[in-house]
Amino acid sequence: MSESPLPAVYTKTEPRPAPNGQGTGLFATTDLGVGKVVLNIKTPYVAVLDTPRLEDTCSGCLGRRQHGEPGVVLKACTGCQVVKYCDRCLAQYSTVSSPFFSSSLLFTSLYHYTSLTNSEKTCQAKDWKFSHSLECAIFKQLRPRVLPNNARAVLRMVLRAAKGRYSPPELDAFSKLETHAREIRQLNPQQWGRIALSSKAIKMYSGTDVEEEVISACGAKLDLNSFNLTNTVYDRVGLYLHPYAALINHSCDYNSVVGFDGDELFVKAVRPIKKDDQIFISYIDTTYPSTVRRSELSERYFFNCDCSKCKLGLDAPEARFLSGSHDTSKLHAVEGEARKLMQSAAADDSPLVTVQKLKSAMHLLHETSAWPVTRQPYVSLRDELITALISAGLFDEAFIQAAIRYLRVDPVVYRQDGHPIRQVHAWALVKLAIHLSADAGETRLEPLFRNHHIATPNLSLLVWSVLHRLVHMEDQSCVVPSFKDMLHATFDDVQQEFERGRSNPRSMTSEINTQWEQIGALVDLVLANE
Ligand SMILES: C[S@@+](CC[C@H](N)C(=O)[O-])C[C@H]1O[C@@H](n2cnc3c(N)ncnc32)[C@H](O)[C@@H]1O
Structure with a gap:
């Protein structure tokens, strides 16, 4: 598995221009058999849990330990009480004053945060280092209100970027992602309204000097390029974004599938793939007939799917009725x-x-x-x-x-x-x-x-x-x-x-x-x- 120019990305693919107006896509650099890893990303650009899952899923391992070690109990972060972590991995704390949020944020009192003295392998320590240290006081200030998952994701991206936590190649890859912002504005004004409102709130809570328009573009990028984050048994638990994985185009007749092990992403070949073939995953549930699939794809992703399965239309196996004449x-x-x-x-x-x-x-x-x-x-x-x-x-x-x-x-x-x-x-x-x-x-x-x-x-x-x-x-x-x-x-x-x-x-x-x-x-x- 070769390392790409982006940190923590291991892959047998490379980005290339894709045909038929598909923009950029990922292409295999070698033959890949069924079950082989096409892409493995160790660390997300951003990953957040859905709001209901904050209660029952560890925000550090995103549920990976919970499935391997039954009986794990979650404990809330003592700062914000919003995110929870596996108890077996809770760190030992000592309370110290934080200089973090005194000026840039909207807080009247100096927030006390818990500095971690235990190994960084713990779920809480890992999440604290990755991002939670930047958002904990904001979450605390907003309690009992909890920001929706997409707002928490954009907030994380804004705060991490401000602290220089992304490398230049990562920022460059993110900046090049498709947004379809114009189509969203024109065709989905409600979605755009939600993105714009969320950007206003994020700007206010974070105290960032990044313009609202730029934050809105982040929100549009997230909507278009994020994956359903799933747990070990493939139940949806949240949202995940990485600018390299986001380059994979869609086909209803896909050759690869995505899965998550905690915050680690795996794309594997579900059919044999030849060197130079384009990698395709499915953005939607392909068990539905082409009419349903096509309208979902054009509404959310703004393209008309032209894959071999869509071309079959009502002749495709998933659209056929049992033989005989039917009204x-x-x-x-x-x-x-x-x-x-x-x-x-x-x-x-x-x-x-x-x-x-x-x-x-x-x-x-x-x-x-x-x-x-x-x-x-x-x-x-x-x-x-x-x-x-x-x-x-x-x-x-x-x-x-x-x-x-x-x-x-x-x-x-x-x-x-x-x-x-x-x-x-x-x-x-x-x-x-x-x-x-x-x-x-x-x-x-x-x-x-x-x-x-x-x-x-x-x-x-x-x-x-x-x-x-x-x-x-x-x-x-x-x-x-x-x-x-x-x-x-x-x-x-x-x-x-x-x-x-x-x-x-x-x-x-x-x-x-x-x-x-x-x-x-x-x-x-x-x-x-x-
Ligand atoms: C997650 S991005 C994939 C990467 C994208 N091609 C790029 O250049 O950034 C999703 C967008 O890619 C394009 N796309 C993906 N699959 C496609 C397909 N089968 N046919 C046409 N466009 C496609 C659409 O514009 C879609 O909104």
Whole structure:
């Protein structure tokens, strides 16, 4: 992996002009196999948590330790009480006076900050050094109001730039990023209004002499170029920006995927890439039909996608209905009803009501006899249903739904075995099976199989077979290192459990196949009655 001129950036790519009005793009400098690292960035230009995640995610490791070490408790920064850190990594403090904010900021009293005397490897010390020392007093002054994520991100960039924390190549790369500021002003006046208001506030809070217009341009750059920051299991936790990663253009038929391990970014090849090929990621959820994708891309990113998948239009697999003749206007009406139910389910507080609404929406689609389980919004409805069933404590039903997704949806929707979403869904199935098999008494799973005259499968064998497959295909897998570590640790535990029981699943291939046949039979019956 060669180091780029930008600090902390390791890559097998270089920026070049891209064809078809795509501006600059990144191009492979060598052939790259599936699962290979295309780009690894150790330190973000800026990364912030979404406001609700400030409560439950460490602002230092961005949740990396929380997944590896269950039971980690978060403690609030004693200064601002807004950001929290893993307790195991909290530093020892001594309180000293800070000269930082006395003049430039709006504070009447001298703020006391805690100087860190412990190792810099701690989450709080790391974040303090990176940026929090510059913003802590501002957050404290504003409490109980917490700035929105994009305002906190722009504030961080302004404060870090003022303290000379960015190198000249980083500042230069950031300055060259596309903003589409003119299009935002003309076409999305609400977005521009939010950016402008936020810039005014940032200028006031930070006391910076940078002009509001320049801060607004930072805000527009952030909106256009930031990534969804995700945790180890690919749940969104915040915003991330780096000017090198921001050069990657979009294709719905992408060859690479992005993931985060704490604040470290990984771009991996999800398909084989040849030297000089352009690197493409997806900016949006590509499981939706081209009409939806194209309008999302033109509204937020101001371009018309012309990729091979978009060219297929209604002939593309994700847009097709089941074979037969269909009244399309009726199908659209049903889709509208299903979407309304989905929206109202999202707004509901009660998991059981949410479950009912989502099931009703799925039933509407199923009743058309035209809607494949792999066509949106069916796919998203099932994802939401699994989450709602888990919240409602209905783990057996969640397990069956996760098995439907694993066996019948994902192989079509995410064709590559190593696709991170496919791996995360497999992990969810494993977790549910482990949870159910740990239940001492009879779970509701047994009657479910019995009622359909199917023998109940041995969940431990299923868990072993999924984990065995995931661990053995890890070279081709596009997940981040902490996810792989989690799989390894769980597989080792399961393997040891079998060894203690003096059995060896490696020699039980036909038993394992039988368990999958049993699961497959129930999955098809549940789908037929959806
Ligand atoms: C995150 S930036 C990517 C880097 C950008 N090409 C540059 O030169 O700074 C996103 C912008 O790149 C352009 N872009 C990305 N993918 C594209 C595509 N498939 N076709 C046309 N333009 C694209 C659009 O202008 C979009 O708003």
